[in-house]
Amino acid sequence: MTKLNKPFAVLLITVLLFCIFPSTSYASTDNNSNLNSFKEYSLEEARELAIMHIKSIMTSDDCGMWNNKIKIINETPIFDSNDIITGYYFKLETIEHQPAGYVITGANSYQYPIIEYSTKGQSFIEKYFKTICSINGYNAANYSAKIYYMNNLTYIYKFYNGKSCHIFEISNDYNEIQTLKPEHEFHNFSAIWSKYIDLSESSKNDLPPDEENVYITSPPNYESGYSLSRYYTLPAFNRNYKTTSMFSQSDNCAPTAAVNLCYYWYSRNPEKYASLKQDPRWTNVHDDFYNLMNTHDGSGTSDFSIASAYEDYFNQVGLSCKATLHFTTDFGQKIVDELDNSRPVHLILHDNRTYGEHSVLALGYYQFEYNGSGNSTYIRIADGFSESPNRYVWGGCAGYWNYVTVIPK
Numbered sequence: 001m002t003k004l005n006k007p008f009a010v011l012l013i014t015v016l017l018f019c020i021f022p023s024t025s026y027a028s029t030d031n032n033s034n035l036n037s038f039k040e041y042s043l044e045e046a047r048e049l050a051i052m053h054i055k056s057i058m059t060s061d062d063c064g065m066w067n068n069k070i071k072i073i074n075e076t077p078i079f080d081s082n083d084i085i086t087g088y089y090f091k092l093e094t095i096e097h098q099p100a101g102y103v104i105t106g107a108n109s110y111q112y113p114i115i116e117y118s119t120k121g122q123s124f125i126e127k128y129f130k131t132i133c134s135i136n137g138y139n140a141a142n143y144s145a146k147i148y149y150m151n152n153l154t155y156i157y158k159f160y161n162g163k164s165c166h167i168f169e170i171s172n173d174y175n176e177i178q179t180l181k182p183e184h185e186f187h188n189f190s191a192i193w194s195k196y197i198d199l200s201e202s203s204k205n206d207l208p209p210d211e212e213n214v215y216i217t218s219p220p221n222y223e224s225g226y227s228l229s230r231y232y233t234l235p236a237f238n239r240n241y242k243t244t245s246m247f248s249q250s251d252n253c254a255p256t257a258a259v260n261l262c263y264y265w266y267s268r269n270p271e272k273y274a275s276l277k278q279d280p281r282w283t284n285v286h287d288d289f290y291n292l293m294n295t296h297d298g299s300g301t302s303d304f305s306i307a308s309a310y311e312d313y314f315n316q317v318g319l320s321c322k323a324t325l326h327f328t329t330d331f332g333q334k335i336v337d338e339l340d341n342s343r344p345v346h347l348i349l350h351d352n353r354t355y356g357e358h359s360v361l362a363l364g365y366y367q368f369e370y371n372g373s374g375n376s377t378y379i380r381i382a383d384g385f386s387e388s389p390n391r392y393v394w395g396g397c398a399g400y401w402n403y404v405t406v407i408p409k
Helices: 005-018 031-038 045-056 122-135 191-204 253-268 283-292 303-316 333-339
Strands: 070-079 085-093 099-106 114-118 142-148 155-160 166-168 174-177 228-233 322-327 345-352 357-371 374-381 391-394 401-409
Touching: 031 085, 045 070, 045 085, 045 099, 045 114, 045 191, 085 142, 122 166, 122 174, 174 228, 253 283, 253 303, 253 357, 303 322, 303 345, 303 357, 303 401, 333 345, 333 357, 333 374, 333 401, 345 391
Parallel strands: 070 142
Antiparallel strands: 070 085, 085 099, 099 114, 142 155, 155 166, 166 174, 228 357, 322 401, 345 357, 345 401, 357 374, 374 391
């Protein structure tokens, strides 16, 4: 976790106090100056701001559920009365899929950078959406809902289904209204935005963590100045994977990664790959791979035993595949190339400071391209320790990687 420096802490406290106890003067005395200095901020800039804010709160005594096991699971635009994006709502969740609060940022210089946030539980936006649907008999599947921000911590929900439109004001409670209320007068916060942007850029110069028991969950935190970023995950990748502790044997990361590869194909196409699953807990599948890979307590699994074990197991259950062991990954690029073929990869980590000697299943990637200086690549994995596939390994970390490609036929 990156520690927050004192200048940012002071700025953060100032901003939060202003959000909670707003000044009585919102209007600028120079409307032309406001107009000329108006600036919009992208979703990417708002996301970086939200992540920086989350990291800063992690260092405080009142961090709630915010730790390195939370993630942004939803990004929703918030509009003004002219249907122009004026903010973003970032919904947060733990790796155990528990609600972990939210962050609402501005999207232009007429809004504060951090409008409000909560470090735990379900957001009021989620709460009132469910309440309004329930009380009014709205089928959420048939209604679209749009969020508006009217300043002064006042929000509007507009529900519409193509035939009718219902508008609700939500703050401490909710009530139906006939039309959108105009916003309170605007103040220009360009100077504060500039300070936040400068701090955001300076805070992103840290290298990815490369040490024991420290996991990468948000690659953009460690990159800046790139010309292009690419994000990809396999279809239907997001599910709870098996961990080594679910099985009785030890030094079993390679058999567990193999179980997860079979589990992925079965979940993606249960009719075609039904025979890959032998029992509800996947214990028999694990035990078969444990034996086919010639895995041993104390010594684990040889890289050279993995590919043949996949082919033997697929044949054993009436299927077939082509499995091949490859050496080195060109800093993760070869894993990216294989994932782009819409196939998971059995990734083997050697001398890794976080995982040591360890097999994982690669399911996606985050890649940052730098003009004239190559790429920085992060591979998204089911690591065999956490059921949720929300951790990454960095292609520039210490050690080296081998990998096994498995192509079902």
